[in-house]
Amino acid sequence: MGGAVSAGEDNDDLIDNLKEAQYIRTDRVEQAFRAIDRGDYYLDGYRDSAYKDLAWKHGNIHLSAPCIYSEVMEALKLQPGLSFLNLGSGTGYLSTMVGLIIGPFGVNHGVELHKDVVEYARDKLDSFIKESESFDKFEFCEPVFVVGNCLEISTDSHQYDRIYCGAGVQKDHENYMKVLLKVGGILVMPIEDQLTQITRTGQCTWESKNILAVSFAPLAQQSRADGDKPDTVQLPPVTVRTLQDLSRIYIRRTLRDLAGGGEEDQARGAVQRVPQKRKRRHCRRRRINTYVFVGNQLIPQMVESEEEHGEEENKDAEEEDKEERDVGDIEILKQTNMFRDQIMALPLPESLKEYLLYYRKK
Numbered sequence: 001m002g003g004a005v006s007a008g009e010d011n012d013d014l015i016d017n018l019k020e021a022q023y024i025r026t027d028r029v030e031q032a033f034r035a036i037d038r039g040d041y042y043l044d045g046y047r048d049s050a051y052k053d054l055a056w057k058h059g060n061i062h063l064s065a066p067c068i069y070s071e072v073m074e075a076l077k078l079q080p081g082l083s084f085l086n087l088g089s090g091t092g093y094l095s096t097m098v099g100l101i102i103g104p105f106g107v108n109h110g111v112e113l114h115k116d117v118v119e120y121a122r123d124k125l126d127s128f129i130k131e132s133e134s135f136d137k138f139e140f141c142e143p144v145f146v147v148g149n150c151l152e153i154s155t156d157s158h159q160y161d162r163i164y165c166g167a168g169v170q171k172d173h174e175n176y177m178k179v180l181l182k183v184g185g186i187l188v189m190p191i192e193d194q195l196t197q198i199t200r201t202g203q204c205t206w207e208s209k210n211i212l213a214v215s216f217a218p219l220a221q222q223s224r225a226d227g228d229k230p231d232t233v234q235l236p237p238v239t240v241r242t243l244q245d246l247s248r249i250y251i252r253r254t255l256r257d258l259a260g261g262g263e264e265d266q267a268r269g270a271v272q273r274v275p276q277k278r279k280r281r282h283c284r285r286r287r288i289n290t291y292v293f294v295g296n297q298l299i300p301q302m303v304e305s306e307e308e309h310g311e312e313e314n315k316d317a318e319e320e321d322k323e324e325r326d327v328g329d330i331e332i333l334k335q336t337n338m339f340r341d342q343i344m345a346l347p348l349p350e351s352l353k354e355y356l357l358y359y360r361k362k
Contacts, residue, residue: 004067008051011037014066017053023070028078032097035134038066041091041124060114062090064166068195069094071212075188075197076162083107083238085180086143087150087189088166088219092121095143096128098162104249106141107160109236111150113220118145129358136256136339139249142358148233151176151219157235165189168216178206190216248356252343259339 005021008014015033018024024033039050043058050056056063072094078084080103086095089110099108112118122145129135129142150165151173159182169177169189178198181187187198188211195212241249343356 004065005053007053010051011039014038014051014053018066018070021067023067023074025074028101029070029073032073032100033070035100035138036093036097036128036132038063038093040127041093060117061120063093068212068214069097071195072164072188073097075195075211076164076186078102078162081105082161083182084109084141084162084164085160085235086110086164086166087177088112089121089143089145090117090166092125092143092145094164094166095121095145096125099141099143100138102141103139104141104245105241107238108141108143109160110143110145111148111153111233111235112145113147113149115147118147121145135358136252139253140358144236146233146236148231149220150233151221152231153180153233153235158238159185161185163187163189165219166216167220168193168218170218173219190214244355248358251356255342256339259342 005014005017005023008017012034015024015030018033019030024030037050039047041063042050042056043061046056046058053066055065055068076084076098078098078101080101082102083106084095084098084102086098086109089095089112092110095108095110099106102108110121112121121143125143129140157180159180161182162185163177163181165177165188167190169191171191174191177187177189178200181198181200183200183202185200187200189196189198193213193215194210195214197209197211199207199209201207340357343353346353346356348356
């Protein structure tokens with residue numbers, strides 16, 4: 001499923017195309033998509049196809065088409081502080097984008113059938129935290145992934161504000177999914193080849209809306225021998241933030257404000273594409289004869305006119321613009337890196353600096 005928008009050369013081109021096609025419609029969703037490079041979730045050797053609007057699968061690793069993810073993100077209507085459950089969390093690409101929006105006081109859980117894919121998702125999450133420049137521009141709700149079949153979730157599990165299921169749901173499993181949702185919450189999942197948004201309006205009432213025609217592989221049914229009990233999936237606990245976590249959040253927030261990347265910047269769009277400068281028109285002046293009326297007499301008068309330079313001079317101007325854009329990129333990177341530089345410059349033990357940077361010892 002996919003191919004609805006043109007292929008891009010990089011992640012920003014892809015997002016531009018998704019915006020133009022109206023798959024991305026809100027600033028928050030755009031910021032999350034720009035912050036995380038889709039190509040980083042591809043295996044080496046396959047990245048060239050990362051910016052096409054197509055699904056990708058290699059073994060158990062799977063990514064839906066970008067137009068699907070953008071419709072899902074818009075349909076979830078994410079807000080800071082919400083709880084989110086991703087059923088079939090895969091590479092963690094979607095869960096990580098969600099974490100940028102719901103922030104540190106949200107809940108971000110994922111269930112994935114394949115153990116190797118969960119390990120892959122955890123590695124990609126670590127790489128994002130340690131290497132991505134955009135990570136420091138957001139307050140993040142780190143995803144927690146567990147291995148298991150999402151059709152075997154414990155019956156006493158807590159409910160969530162937002163749920164997404166990344167596999168085709170049979171009609172007889174629809175109510176099972178709905179029970180996991182809080183009143184007022186939103187569930188997005190493919191049912192009978194339609195990506196569907198379901199809002200829980202009361203204890204026993206729901207509203208459904210079809211979003212997009214899709215084609216998803218069905219949810220995997222767990223095979224069981226006669227008399228065997230299925231392996232029950234225990235979702236991660238929802239816990240109160242520790243004092244250490246709260247300290248980290250507020251220290252980072254303070255340093256971000258000092259570095260010029262505070263909440264106001266995040267509200268305006270913390271991660272934005274570097275705007276291209278408009279090409280300047282290089283003009284030269286030349287004098288021409290014209291005539292003006294003074295009373296009832298025509299009097300010749302010299303005026304100046306502007307002409308554009310030739311193609312060769314325009315190329316020179318483009319080279320100048322390119323150099324200016326390159327300088328602008330460097331300045332932005334320096335501003336981004338200032339946040340981590342400030343943490344490393346603090347008179348603190350190295351272990352505490354690593355904690356402030358979200359680095360973890362494996």
